[in-house]
Amino acid sequence: MNILLLGSGGREHAFAWKISQSPACDTLFVAPGNAGTAEIAENVSLKITDFDSIASFVKEKQVDLIVVGPEEPLVKGISDFMGSDPRVSHIPVVGPSQLGATLEGSKDFSKRFMQRNNVPTAAYETFSADQLEEGLAYLEKQSLPIVLKADGLAAGKGVLICETLTDAKANLKEMLVDAKFGDASSKVVIEEFLTGIELSVFVATDGKDYKVLPEAKDYKRIGEGDTGLNTGGMGAVSPVIFADESFMKKVEERIIKPTVDGLAKEEIPYKGFIFIGLMNKDGDPYVIEYNVRMGDPETQAVLARIDSDFLKMLEAMGIGTLADYELSISPEFATTVVMVSGGYPGSYDKGFPITLGERNENAILFHAGTSRNSDGDLINTGGRVLAITGLGKDLNEALGNAFDGVGSISWEKAYYRKDIGKDIQKLYN
Numbered sequence: 001m002n003i004l005l006l007g008s009g010g011r012e013h014a015f016a017w018k019i020s021q022s023p024a025c026d027t028l029f030v031a032p033g034n035a036g037t038a039e040i041a042e043n044v045s046l047k048i049t050d051f052d053s054i055a056s057f058v059k060e061k062q063v064d065l066i067v068v069g070p071e072e073p074l075v076k077g078i079s080d081f082m083g084s085d086p087r088v089s090h091i092p093v094v095g096p097s098q099l100g101a102t103l104e105g106s107k108d109f110s111k112r113f114m115q116r117n118n119v120p121t122a123a124y125e126t127f128s129a130d131q132l133e134e135g136l137a138y139l140e141k142q143s144l145p146i147v148l149k150a151d152g153l154a155a156g157k158g159v160l161i162c163e164t165l166t167d168a169k170a171n172l173k174e175m176l177v178d179a180k181f182g183d184a185s186s187k188v189v190i191e192e193f194l195t196g197i198e199l200s201v202f203v204a205t206d207g208k209d210y211k212v213l214p215e216a217k218d219y220k221r222i223g224e225g226d227t228g229l230n231t232g233g234m235g236a237v238s239p240v241i242f243a244d245e246s247f248m249k250k251v252e253e254r255i256i257k258p259t260v261d262g263l264a265k266e267e268i269p270y271k272g273f274i275f276i277g278l279m280n281k282d283g284d285p286y287v288i289e290y291n292v293r294m295g296d297p298e299t300q301a302v303l304a305r306i307d308s309d310f311l312k313m314l315e316a317m318g319i320g321t322l323a324d325y326e327l328s329i330s331p332e333f334a335t336t337v338v339m340v341s342g343g344y345p346g347s348y349d350k351g352f353p354i355t356l357g358e359r360n361e362n363a364i365l366f367h368a369g370t371s372r373n374s375d376g377d378l379i380n381t382g383g384r385v386l387a388i389t390g391l392g393k394d395l396n397e398a399l400g401n402a403f404d405g406v407g408s409i410s411w412e413k414a415y416y417r418k419d420i421g422k423d424i425q426k427l428y429n
């Protein structure tokens with residue numbers, strides 16, 4: 001098969017790494033890719049939202065499968081576009097329809113979907129700009145803290161947890177009336193605050209059947225001890241000790257099955273990944289959000305634990321034969337530590353040469369914000385630069401391998417969190 005993979009992050013390098021291991025892979029193209037994908041695939045300078053150029057490329061290069069990494073092209077309707085362009089309409093796309101992608105593109109849509117399908121989630125109400133007064137009155141009746149969510153995509157910044165009523169009221173007004181998050185906050189979901197431990201659950205589906213991939217926990221804040229600003233993600237561990245058989249059974253029965261059945265029943269075309277962000281509240285799972293793609297950096301840990309042919313799974317998702325696919329998961333631990341440019345998630349300097357030292361084979365390197373300068377040197381070009389996934393028979397060994405790997409890499413002002421996995425380590429004692 002010839003495959004076109006869209007995206008340029010660590011998630012896509014991990015996809016490319018796994019796809020290229022498959023005996024079924026002939027040529028793998030990555031658009032636009034990064035310096036890491038360039039070593040195992042052919043990078044193509046296509047814009048991931050230029051659907052017409054992507055369709056031309058797919059036709060010209062006889063691509064057999066399109067795999068979409070990030071949410072943006074999905075929310076903009078890439079699957080529907082390809083499905084209705086006669087040049088490429090027969091080529092399977094791994095990634096949901098535009099309507100399916102609305103599960104991530106609109107918080108209000110996803111809350112209503114959950115309600116219709118009896119998926120446990122926090123209590124909520126949605127308000128638009130002309131309902132500010134009703135929204136303020138609703139806030140008066142809620143307990144604190146309270147969560148305000150911009151309805152649309154806001155680059156991961158649209159969720160505010162407010163500790164006081166004054167703060168909540170001021171933020172609601174700024175979001176609805178002063179367009180704090182632009183169009184994204186023209187509607188706001190006001191939601192009950194859930195207390196517990198978060199977990200990321202990943203599901204592959206062809207719209208009828210599903211496979212549950214390894215779960216993971218990610219570390220969103222920039223600072224150690226989960227302090228400071230939110231980032232795209234600073235690390236991940238898989239498996240997660242509290243996601244035991246009985247908890248995951250609840251997740252499957254109460255969340256995964258009703259979600260996949262709901263998509264089918266409501267005729268929402270969905271061949272792709274569902275990333276369920278959930279809260280374990282006293283042993284019961286509640287959905288915080290759906291994403292319509294894999295997580296980054298969770299993917300760099302999750303895929304490292306998949307033993308069966310990943311490309312074959314993607315193909316089965318795209319053509320609707322997932323029921324026949326046998327997923328095999330390794331009992332090994334995988335832990336990912338992300339190295340970022342100093343200053344991220346604020347402003348940071350780019351273009352520093354990166355030195356890669358010797359690593360052992362249980363520390364896998366994934367690139368994200370990297371490229372090569374005119375001398376061919378590897379340089380940082382983004383906030384999140386590299387991710388190192390350590391493998392091991394237990395959490396300690398996996399973390400040891402990840403941090404050894406990190407220690408072999410350097411560039412000016414590089415930063416990483418030294419406490420990835422430490423909270424989970426404590427749960428073992």
Ligand code: AMP
Pocket residue numbers: 122147156158159191192193194195198277288289
């Ligand atoms: P989201 O952008 O929906 O992933 O939300 C960002 C983060 O806000 C989540 O990862 C949670 O840590 C937190 N969060 C969102 N909704 C809630 C909630 N209802 N209760 C508690 N924390 C929440």
Ligand code: GLY
Pocket residue numbers: 218232233291294295296297298
């Ligand atoms: N790591 C969280 C995300 O990919 O959204």
